[in-house]
Amino acid sequence: MFFRHSDALWADYPNLVPGVLHAGGISANVDVASQVARFNAIAQARLAAGPESEFPEVQAWRRVFSSMGLKPTQYRCASESLLRRFRKESALPPLHPLVDLCNAISLAFAIPIAVFDIAKVSQQLEVRYATGAENYQTFGGEMEHPEPGEVIFADATEPVPKAHARRWTNRQSGLSAVSAGTRTVLIVAEALHASAAEDVARLLNTLAQELAAAWPAEPRIQLLSRASPRFEF
Numbered sequence: 001m002f003f004r005h006s007d008a009l010w011a012d013y014p015n016l017v018p019g020v021l022h023a024g025g026i027s028a029n030v031d032v033a034s035q036v037a038r039f040n041a042i043a044q045a046r047l048a049a050g051p052e053s054e055f056p057e058v059q060a061w062r063r064v065f066s067s068m069g070l071k072p073t074q075y076r077c078a079s080e081s082l083l084r085r086f087r088k089e090s091a092l093p094p095l096h097p098l099v100d101l102c103n104a105i106s107l108a109f110a111i112p113i114a115v116f117d118i119a120k121v122s123q124q125l126e127v128r129y130a131t132g133a134e135n136y137q138t139f140g141g142e143m144e145h146p147e148p149g150e151v152i153f154a155d156a157t158e159p160v161p162k163a164h165a166r167r168w169t170n171r172q173s174g175l176s177a178v179s180a181g182t183r184t185v186l187i188v189a190e191a192l193h194a195s196a197a198e199d200v201a202r203l204l205n206t207l208a209q210e211l212a213a214a215w216p217a218e219p220r221i222q223l224l225s226r227a228s229p230r231f232e233f
Helices: 007-012 033-049 056-067 078-089 097-109 196-214
Strands: 002-005 017-023 113-117 124-129 151-154 163-166 185-191 220-223
Touching: 007 124, 017 196, 033 078, 033 097, 033 196, 056 078, 056 196, 078 097, 078 113, 097 113, 097 185, 097 196, 185 196, 196 220
Parallel strands: 002 124
Antiparallel strands: 017 185, 017 220, 113 185, 124 151, 151 163
16 A cells, blocks of 8 residues: 655645655553643643644645635645644544544644554545545545545545545544544645654654553654655555
């Protein structure tokens, strides 16, 4: 299996910095509360200095969403949505230890992180423009079809590919979401702000360390680029 961004996407967003992590040995019976609290504190300190809308990481994604014809205050990247909720409620609801940890790290870095259960992905995962024929399953179980030209995470299911995320970093699919039965995951972080290369690299290293501390996992990480866009796992 492999992960990559399409050539067309790299051509349109050459400043994109993606980072990926692959890990097995995941289970739902671990306690990550202390880890989550540590990263939540980082987010709280940053939000105390100003709202998430002023963060350069968030502003970069807002510009991308605008370039895709989306209203950035209607469709937000995942990290902005998390930060917005966290600012209002001072906490995020617990879902699964891995998701909770990734959400906390996303809050601390203000960078969207997607977590996919690889057992639900067919052959590959490519971030590309949709044709409009792909199937997307919501968390409620309904089936949708992304708009043609919409940025999606697509696999190679035949005859109709599945979309595992819509509007790029806006919304993941319920199909490949982490559940109690998840054992192997692919985690993707993406950023486009000025210090994205340094920040995503630091995020990847942090994520690998925290996963290894909580699970018997041996995470593999890779920072991708237009010259080296493919991660095999």
